Amino acid sequence: MFFNSLAFAIFLPIVFFLYWFVFNKNKSTQNALLIVASYYFYSCWDWRFLFLLVFSTFLDYYTGIQIEKEKSENSRKFWFWLSIIINLGFLGIFKYYNFFATSFADLLNSVGIKASPILLKVILPVGISFYTFHGLSYVIDIYYKRIKAEYNFVDYSLFVSYFPLLVAGPIERATHLLPQVKVKREFDFQTAKEGIYQIIWGLVKKVVIADTCATYANAIFDHYTSMNSFSLILGAIYFAFQIYGDFSGYSDIALGVSKLFGLDLLRNFNYPYFSRDIAEFWRRWHISLSSWFRDYLYIPLGGSKGGLWMKIRNTFIIFLVSGFWHGANWTYVIWGLINAVYFLPLLLSNSNRNNMDVFQLKFDFDSFKVLVSILYTFALTCIAWVFFRAKSITDAILYLKRIVINRDFGFQYLDNERYSYELLLLIAVFVVVEWFSRNKTEPISGKRSLLKAALAIAAIMAIGTYSDYKEFIYFQF
């Protein structure tokens, strides 16, 4: 069941009605309903993986309590590592086993030792990377005594399996979401209205921007050997907007849906393509994952303590792991590596925290510099996205090489029976709308919100892409 499906359009009002009109006695009934709804939502993909979700939930719930109860450090460590190993073990088996087995066999074959890998015939449980990271952050926080263990299994289960964030985040923290599920939620009109706006804008991003860009990006990436320089540049730009619209659209819908139930989720995107440098980009893109890696990997590794070398080493580690988190493919690892390389000049010049302020554009040279740095950062991210999108590293390199050597900047007719340049106007309008809304959560709220909502709905209906239906990209992670 996808957020942009008819099934979800039926599911959501039913759960909303039951939540506020039938199960609104206290927080326990509210939570119980949301868990049943979440498990139903998850089982719509594959009910068999529900057992994995329940097991993962129970494991972290139980080990969390044991870590807190145990007095001796060795016992605490035992429960802590048990949880970490089993969680990462599941992730490893389902997501990475076949990749490692194939890569190892390839390595042996390349040195003349014949090897054929034993592969597992398993499908990746949807959302496993997300709910595993939920559980991990919870157990790590208890181990380091940042939070208390949750003794109410229902409340804890809801924290892990709450349906708006279950399959593609945002990756919540126990410190943020658990206190909210511990109290009865009261309906708030303004919050719910904001939620509706966020859902509408998320749908615009998904069906108008992402899915439309996808038809062009696919036509270009899948036939890159016959594309000219201009089409290849456009292909990278279209993919940049596809993945942004897809993932931030999903996050917007998740946050909006959650607001309808009175629960506030972590913001995941903050207009990342308006970033002035790559460090700012990573403070605005997939914020819940970036901050997760910062808090649970970068800082435990020593963070920026220990001098410049340690800072560089740790930065490279988190970007490589982040790339690998996205999927079992070397293209993601290289994508992470490229981002780490982009970071390097900022680290060396100690300017990675330069652009923390909010900028205002005026008619002066500083504003011009800001615009140039935004375009430059966007160009860098587009180059990195080529590796993220390409089927292999070789394809990505050949794609980029062809941009440079082809030097034909004419319009091309694509495999999707459209001209390569046709989407530029739509993207330009989208960028302008987002630019003027960059200090808000979404562009609809504020003055004349109903009119803006009507325009957004009209855009979804009139210029959305439906027959070339696309799943959300991040579901595969």
Place this chain on the structure above:
Amino acid sequence: MKKFLIYIAKIIAITFLIAIALDGLYTYIFLQSQNRGKIETVVNSTAQKYDVVILGSSRANNHFVAPMFEEKGLKTFNYGMSGGHLFEASLMLKLMVERKYVIKNIILEADLNLSNDRESEGVAAKFLPYIHNSEVIKNHFETHDNFNELYYIPYYRYVKYDSKIGFREVYKVVRKETTNTLDNLGYYPLQKHKNGNMKNNIVNLNPLPHNKYYEEIKSICKANNINFIAIMTPMCENVVGMNYFDKVKKAYPEIHNCENVVVEDKYFSSCGHMTDEGAKLFTARILKDFFKK
């Protein structure tokens, strides 16, 4: 909560009004559509007179050279549609009858398409803008799985088939952009392709014993005194399961097996589609066999 429910009702009402407005606008635009495709042309046409009308899939569209019929003094149009099934061919004929076309002969390409009686989504979608303006179209789609949604939910059909009848197509109609589907009296000539696929496996294909839409076309012709000529058209040399054509002949003895009129691969663009040269040889034979004066 009351305030929110009123607010949601407003959003739903706005959505519904937008759907009605867009539905009306798109339908109005499609009703003005000319020269975009064969379906729009027939729907928006008035009574015509034809000596020969050709129906079928791309194997009709690419195989019957309509201008050669004209040279013989036969007013002809090739209404074969690439990707189309008999579902659409039957509906096309019904629309022609509804518009009081006077047709002397129908040539129906009836071979591989006898194996199913489903609609071809991409082609069938092009009839949907007119579902409220034509009883024939409405009745034809009545057995369709999604008929209720398509007919009663405003704008649903334009969303479901947006790649065929959505915003882009509407924009092209408004700009009066033409296509080449109506050139050459509907016949679309193919060229020889260096990499054309010259193999086909139809071993698992079986003609339906009573194809609903084939029978429908036959009975419409009978009811309207139209001479009905059903023809199997050629395939390339390397086909596995050529006894399919014998199975067709057995189930439908009235269908003329012209599959072997053109056999050499040099006359084919791909295994199921002849080149212009092959189509001309084939059409010459059809004219000789069926329209000798």
